[in-house]
Amino acid sequence: MDLTRESAQYVKGVGPHRFKLLNRLGIQTIWDLLTYYPRRYEDRSQFIPIARTKVGEFHTIRGEVLVSGVRQTKTRKMSLFEIAVSDGSRIIYGVWFNQPYLKDYFRVGDKVILYGKVEVFQHLQMSSPEFEILTNDEEDSLHMGRVVPIYPLTQGLTQRPLRGIIYQSLERYLPDVKDPMPGVVVERYHPMVLARALQEVHFPTDFTQLKLARERIIFQEFFFLQMAIALRRRQITVKEGIRHQVEGKLLKDFSESLPFQWTGAQKRVIAEIAADLSSSRPMNRLLEGEVGSGKTLVAIYALLIAVQGKYQGAMMAPTEILAEQHYRTLQKWLAPLREKGWEIRVTLLTGEIAGPQKSQALAMIQMGQIHVVVGTHALIEENVRFHRLGLAVIDEQHRFGVDQRASLTRKGNHPDVLVMTATPIPRTLAMTVYGDLDISILDELPPGRKPIKSYWVEEEKRERVYRFIRQKTEEGRQVYIVYPLIEESEKVDLKAAVKMHRQLSKEIFPDLKVGLLHGKMKSLEKERVMEDFRDGVSQILVSTVVIEVGIDVPNATVMVIEHPERFGLSQLHQLRGRIGRGEHESYCILIGGVGAGFKPAPTDEVRDRLSAFVELSDGFRIAEKDLEIRGPGEFLGTRQHGLPELKLANLIRDQGILEQARGEAQQLLEQDSMLEKPENRLLRGELERLYTGKFEWALA
Numbered sequence: 001m002d003l004t005r006e007s008a009q010y011v012k013g014v015g016p017h018r019f020k021l022l023n024r025l026g027i028q029t030i031w032d033l034l035t036y037y038p039r040r041y042e043d044r045s046q047f048i049p050i051a052r053t054k055v056g057e058f059h060t061i062r063g064e065v066l067v068s069g070v071r072q073t074k075t076r077k078m079s080l081f082e083i084a085v086s087d088g089s090r091i092i093y094g095v096w097f098n099q100p101y102l103k104d105y106f107r108v109g110d111k112v113i114l115y116g117k118v119e120v121f122q123h124l125q126m127s128s129p130e131f132e133i134l135t136n137d138e139e140d141s142l143h144m145g146r147v148v149p150i151y152p153l154t155q156g157l158t159q160r161p162l163r164g165i166i167y168q169s170l171e172r173y174l175p176d177v178k179d180p181m182p183g184v185v186v187e188r189y190h191p192m193v194l195a196r197a198l199q200e201v202h203f204p205t206d207f208t209q210l211k212l213a214r215e216r217i218i219f220q221e222f223f224f225l226q227m228a229i230a231l232r233r234r235q236i237t238v239k240e241g242i243r244h245q246v247e248g249k250l251l252k253d254f255s256e257s258l259p260f261q262w263t264g265a266q267k268r269v270i271a272e273i274a275a276d277l278s279s280s281r282p283m284n285r286l287l288e289g290e291v292g293s294g295k296t297l298v299a300i301y302a303l304l305i306a307v308q309g310k311y312q313g314a315m316m317a318p319t320e321i322l323a324e325q326h327y328r329t330l331q332k333w334l335a336p337l338r339e340k341g342w343e344i345r346v347t348l349l350t351g352e353i354a355g356p357q358k359s360q361a362l363a364m365i366q367m368g369q370i371h372v373v374v375g376t377h378a379l380i381e382e383n384v385r386f387h388r389l390g391l392a393v394i395d396e397q398h399r400f401g402v403d404q405r406a407s408l409t410r411k412g413n414h415p416d417v418l419v420m421t422a423t424p425i426p427r428t429l430a431m432t433v434y435g436d437l438d439i440s441i442l443d444e445l446p447p448g449r450k451p452i453k454s455y456w457v458e459e460e461k462r463e464r465v466y467r468f469i470r471q472k473t474e475e476g477r478q479v480y481i482v483y484p485l486i487e488e489s490e491k492v493d494l495k496a497a498v499k500m501h502r503q504l505s506k507e508i509f510p511d512l513k514v515g516l517l518h519g520k521m522k523s524l525e526k527e528r529v530m531e532d533f534r535d536g537v538s539q540i541l542v543s544t545v546v547i548e549v550g551i552d553v554p555n556a557t558v559m560v561i562e563h564p565e566r567f568g569l570s571q572l573h574q575l576r577g578r579i580g581r582g583e584h585e586s587y588c589i590l591i592g593g594v595g596a597g598f599k600p601a602p603t604d605e606v607r608d609r610l611s612a613f614v615e616l617s618d619g620f621r622i623a624e625k626d627l628e629i630r631g632p633g634e635f636l637g638t639r640q641h642g643l644p645e646l647k648l649a650n651l652i653r654d655q656g657i658l659e660q661a662r663g664e665a666q667q668l669l670e671q672d673s674m675l676e677k678p679e680n681r682l683l684r685g686e687l688e689r690l691y692t693g694k695f696e697w698a699l700a
């Protein structure tokens, strides 16, 4: 029986209504039910007496409801539902705001379990505790007298029935659960078979068994992830790619035309890239480095390697602004080569370029008259055909999915690929998550960069910030003022940014030129605004996050960020990378998000994030912190990688298990590279089920 296809609707206790509720939790099949893991557990074999609970800590208590009722709070704005619960040792109150309907759940005399943080507020209390009302048939061994699973819920579905449903599905279907892990791996690593682990993870015998069961399942999730990555990688590496000639006059002339020396890190990374390019195995390399660490220049060098061997290069960026910026940067750095007799033709391809201009560009690309094409995802449109694509550079990993990467490389005959990202992630994590990419790190900034001074000030200091801006512009410097634009409320935000611009230019700095830049503007308009700022015609640039990447104005030394709480840590750091690029001291100022005049007060998370930003300047430390705050899923955008989500496993917490799983996966593939041995057949089937359609299947 294929449990991944069997509907959960027919499990005892489900039915059409509850099935809909389960769907909301992402549960469709039996397998979804079996792998719907508890959020936490309660040891209900013994309860702590209420009198012995500690204020400020989370506890599970059991008692009887003495009183229950709804009242209005003093301000009369909210209704308050309260119960008083006693276990004979002391009374504790459970309180819920604005949920008067709860009064229908509880009756005086009911035996209840409450879980929450114990507080003192006139009396001992828990606010909005999780609760369960005990029934009389407490021989009911599912919900009491044992370690009990607590599941994430949805409105309309409470703990008890869900627990019952999962219990029923285990009873009925566990015998059909086959262990896809090869026996040797299970024996060596962890002797608990899958069915047993599932049983224990839902209804643990005790906490020791629970730990073992969780480890077993986490191991398996990582093992599959590692298998998939290894297979994906092999799928690339078995292909016959291009052997580039990595030395030559063009490259020498280029290096010599630069007004500076390569940094040590750039030299190292160029050597790594050159080694890949000269081998017949297609390169698939991730280049990580801080904003301003010189990635773009390294990428240009790599593109020139392709060009000198009569191949074409492509460079794809996530936004138009960035693509245009790259285009300009390329032209700037390639111009001096003209004097040495090299004519490198670069063209730009974005959604804005159309008509005869576009047709001409397309024709020239196809005929091989263009050496390097820079563009947005317009590059992967069907009508773009290369003469001989040799290297694809993809900037900003996070915004392109695996599929888009593949669409670009399909335009050549196994071209080499270099992916650049300015959101560095720790190497161990990168190795496992981007396991299909080799990694190069630019961990050295070009000399002469001054550390940026960062501040987080409250709204009340706005006047002072404006005075500071004035002072700096009088000294001849330029200023960015960044305004967030988030998709959900784009219209409102845009209005706010435009209004802010008007106020700044009309009232606060009427004597200065204040530019405005946002994504909704026409290309030409954007271009003009950027040019004005680059040329120093405007002193202040109010901008939505379109400047996040790619702008290079060394004279801009001040960046003010409005509503900093709306930006992620890495994103803030990216923004900050726009300043500190010249000889003058630079300042990054976050306004608001704290103090009086800011409502609501910043959450701990915001405080944590913004304080970390002000304290840390190293991109890798920032990335680590960001990862810690947001968790790996969101940080890495795992969905984009075409890999299935990890349900129990956590890439940071469980790194030890991850390493083991990785080792086992590699070993297994060395022994049975196509998973053809009979003992690996189940594993192969499971991998096919999990990954088919997610990426080109490597076992086919």
Ligand code: ADP
Pocket (backbone or CB within 6 Å): 260, 261, 262, 263, 266, 289, 290, 291, 292, 293, 294, 295, 296, 297, 298, 446, 447, 552
């Ligand atoms: P990234 O793409 O990592 O943000 P860029 O390649 O755009 O970095 O380089 C950032 C700035 O540093 C550019 O102004 C570039 O000219 C300069 N730069 C790059 N490499 C060096 C170097 N080795 N020495 C001095 N300046 C450099």
Ligand code: MG
Pocket (backbone or CB within 6 Å): 292, 295, 296, 550
């Ligand atoms: Mg760059």
